[in-house]
Amino acid sequence: MIEYLVLLSCLGFLAFLVPGHHRKYAAIFGWTCIILALFTNLDYYFGENNLLYPLIAALSVPFLFITAKYLLKEDERALNLSRAAAVAFIIYAPFEYIPAAGDWLIGVVVGQIVWVLDMLHFSVSLADWNIIMRNNFRVEIILGCTGIQSIAIMLGVAAAVPTDTTQKVLAFLIIAPTIYFLNLLRNAFVIMAYTEQWFPYWPEVASNGEIGYESFFWAHNVIAELTALVILVIIAYGLFTIIPKLGSYADNLYQMYAGEIRKAFGKDR
Structure with a gap:
């Protein structure tokens, strides 16, 4: 499940890089999928006694709402943050999916x-x-x-x-x-x-x-x-x-x- 969510997130952020009115929605989709992936993996983190990522998952909920709010306003700060995520995915994706x-x-x-x-x-x-x-x-x-x-x-x-x-x-x-x-x-x-x-x-x-x-x-x-x-x-x-x-x-x-x-x-x- 997590692999599909990460892939969907990657596709969302890649779509964000394509000029058009859809960009803010593509970014929101990307952020939502990556945060869902964090929650999907909670059992693994707890099994490893790793509390850092569950904490990040908890903090990601208000992060998502705030980011989505400002993306809908096409705020440059949220758009630039999404661009950073998109670039990160471009670098990481070949090693994950090839x-x-x-x-x-x-x-x-x-x-x-x-x-x-x-x-x-x-x-x-x-x-x-x-x-x-x-x-x-x-x-x-x-x-x-x-x-x-x-x-x-x-x-x-x-x-x-x-x-x-x-x-x-x-x-x-x-x-x-x-x-x-x-x-x-x-x-x-x-x-x-x-x-x-x-x-x-x-x-x-x-x-x-x-x-x-x-x-x-x-x-x-x-x-x-x-x-x-x-x-x-x-x-x-x-x-x-x-x-x-x-x-x-x-x-x-x-x-x-x-x-x-x-x-x-x-x-x-």
């Missing part, structure tokens, strides 16, 4: 993770083409482990406002190589922590019933997720430096959502 492209990227990342671990004198073996194993613990590398989602999102953010060629090149360099390299280190850290059981703590919080899962939970769902969030904030700051208009746009976008939230709580007076 199996050969997605498998190629996963295979490249697996090889480079093994190389990083070898440089750290941490020996592993391959149980399958995308499964790294040590001490009978296995980690499957999927498309979500390649960093392509974060790269696509941040490149989409950079495309939210008009830029010149120099800004485009610098934005790409600060986003793609940085996220890709740090993602390799992230994967290596998670594999080392899980297979060596570095964090076997608080099973009442972290366990999902699998032996040793606690170390994976703390390494992947907590430490790696929080670190990635901090890194994305730093990259965003770098983008604001390279593209000053992006910083102004982010402030205007914040004012749009904050203003609506204040209205909802009667604090806009």
